Amino acid sequence: MQTHTVTTPFGRRSMTLGMIASQVTAQTAPEGATVHKWHVFRDIKEARMALGATDRALAILDALLSFHPETAFYGDSALIVWPSNEQLIGRANGMSPATLRRHLANLVDCGLVVRRDSPNGKRYARKGQGGEIEQAYGFDLSPIVARAVEFKELAEAVRAEKKAYKVVKERLTICRRDIAKMIETGIEEGVPGNWGTVHVEYQAIISRLPRTAPRQVLEEVAAELDDLWTQIRDVLESFVKSQNLNANESQTERHIQNSNTESKTESERGLGIKREASGSAGETDNLRSLPKRELPLGIVLDACPNLLWLVKDGGGIRNWRDFLATTDLARPVLGISPSAWEDAKVAMGEQQAAITLAAIYQRTDQIKSPGGYLRNLTERAKEGKFSTWPMIMALLRAKLDAAKAVGAGVTEAEGELGAAQRLDRTQKRLEVSDNLRKSIDKWDHKA
Template sequence: MQTHTATTPFGRRPMSLGMIASQVAAQSAAPDATVHKWHVFRDIKEARLALGASDRALAILDALLSFHPETALYGDSALIVWPSNEMLTGRANGMSPATLRRHLANLVECGLIVRRDSPNGKRYARKGQGGEVEQAYGFDLSPIVARANEFKELAEAMRAEKKAYKLVKERLTICRRDIVKMIEAGIEEGVPGNWGGVHLEYQAIVGRLPRTAPRQVLEAIATELDDLWTQIRDVLESFVKSQNLNANESQTKRHIQNSNTESKNESERGLGTKKEKSGSPGESDNLRSLPKRELPLGIVLDACPNLLWLVKGGGGIRNWRDFLTAADLARPVLGISPSAWEDARVALGEQQAAITIAAIYQKSDHIKSPGGYLRNLTERAKEGKFSTWPMIMALLRAKLDAAKAAGAGVTEAEGELGAAQRLDRTQKRLEVSDNLRKSINKWDRET
């Protein structure tokens, strides 16, 4: 008896070119082709993302394969299985009927199975007199055999992609670790360089790294980090070589000394010869005449308003705790190493060290190496030759002088009234009392 193979779906499900393509692929299986169904299923699981199959759909495919009695699938054999929805649900861990239908449709769309629907949409098999199946309606597993090589290639490609993704993640992790530690080493060892700028560049690159990104994005960011790594490594290696060369020269020519103390790139430990108003040896006598009380927070903020820029949320600095938090934020921006910061806090005290950081941040444009400057001030503090009062007073004096210069520079066209108003607004922003002005003038006379 001649039978007809169903090619269209039952009911309202439409026919599509994708279904026809899947049916053509199922018919292209070589008659002598033989595959191990579980080996092919393993390849399909590896390549599921490339195929577009969901996890639940693969659980249903696993159940469908289990209904075929043979482990080996042959290209010239009937590969139709006809389990009911109840049986499929049982083997698919109790999946709901609606979910089952949705993921069966996903398997059909991916070309992993072909529907062979009966006239009434039921799944069953008609057997002959000898018990052999003459006609079956259900799900055709022929694509598993016909596309076995394709699934294997896709699985190998996905495994290679996963390996490449893992390697680039490892590369990123190691590169980030190396860069951070090399920057810290450069700061700690006093290697000349703009380490604060390098750290900001590193943060800018890492800041573009999304939480989940494809391998191509990670490769691009890793390449940028590699370039930065190479630059930092070259600087450190050049410094090491120069140190070794200088050590060898000093053994034979000890009378040759480097007198260039104003190098553009001064290291942290090489700034001991730099004299500032806040820490010169001539000021040690004047330190005895400074007020014994602590600097008020309002005066410090008047002298160091730039620190307010680092406070997030616009909450401002309301107390010393907020001030210490802002100082902790300013420290890495200036490129000051954790060890230099810790030494300063031990020598000066946490509050005085924070005031020093704020002052350095205020005039960072005029300080070539903030880390070396802080170490210099820390050493002077250990000798009792440094106080934050002169530094803050100097900043306030510079601010007042700038305000007076702005008022004196008003042109006649602006009028005396406009100049007076501008000067008045400037002085109000400074919020400096008469007593503080007297203290500043007294300090200037003494120094």
């Protein structure tokens, strides 16, 4: 049996109050307590960060536990092991002596083991006549029993925190995906709203996310995104309910705006989505006479074919998302500053600003300062005096006139039939209806 409990370290190592506290804790194991050493070691690994233990220190603790022959530890049993440094290095994957000493100190500081140093600093056990250990010097593993309940609670808390972190990360990912796609849907389906402003608000929220963020920060950002998600969804649902959907494709129009400017849902006011200039109460008489719907993408592309030059790999523009991405490429080509572009999207809406940019790009040889021109149109949009319809109508009129001039000026060598076919193909590609042609003629006369 042991005759004396050593409390001070050998050599130059100083004594600390933390060591005394660890030794006191090691002696307070519940009477009759029994633990499975590897189960407790698993809890210690889970709670490693909370305990302040290093991964190398846990490798050494694993080796120390393996030197004790019993799997079950009892509160009233001798739990001291006395392996040499060479033996520990062999079971700790061959780490260097200096590394071993440093991480042994870490185990002691964390209160996972207690030093029981001999008078000369060596580790050994003195046995009696019957082979019973009378005194042992080495590392006391009593904290494994005394703090087993604490280790288990810490491990459960760490596991709960990891689960909560994973849940909020999943919630954040789904919310970001939903918001991005709902904004895209609102733009492509022509839902009335200043979607540029909404997108700027969304970007402002997610820009606060650092590369590695604690769960509390993620919870705050997720809560803001949830609120934005709810408002966008309410706007989309209100728009869907306000439409009389028709299954007949020939009668379906995807870009209808409600011309009743006084009817605004609460969700639209809460989100800050405002109707475009073409539908506001402060429109001029000319703007009031324009169609109360969005410009179809096909007509915009026919009026602004130069934009297709920027499409990579010769691909086309199949939807509004492709159109918006292509106008983002055109902006630096025109020398328009990011601030001017952002102001235009806020004032006009992202889709209307993109159409305006495409029209400017089509007339780049006629506009000396695209940036200044866009800022001027932005100011007009803020006053409710701007619409993209006249710009597109003017470009279509110019294209039709050019096509007719080409058809009239074809030489006899080329043949009148070939010219007629080219003119016919051009007019079919434009797909201009009688009403649209009348609108073009009307705006042409007004200009």
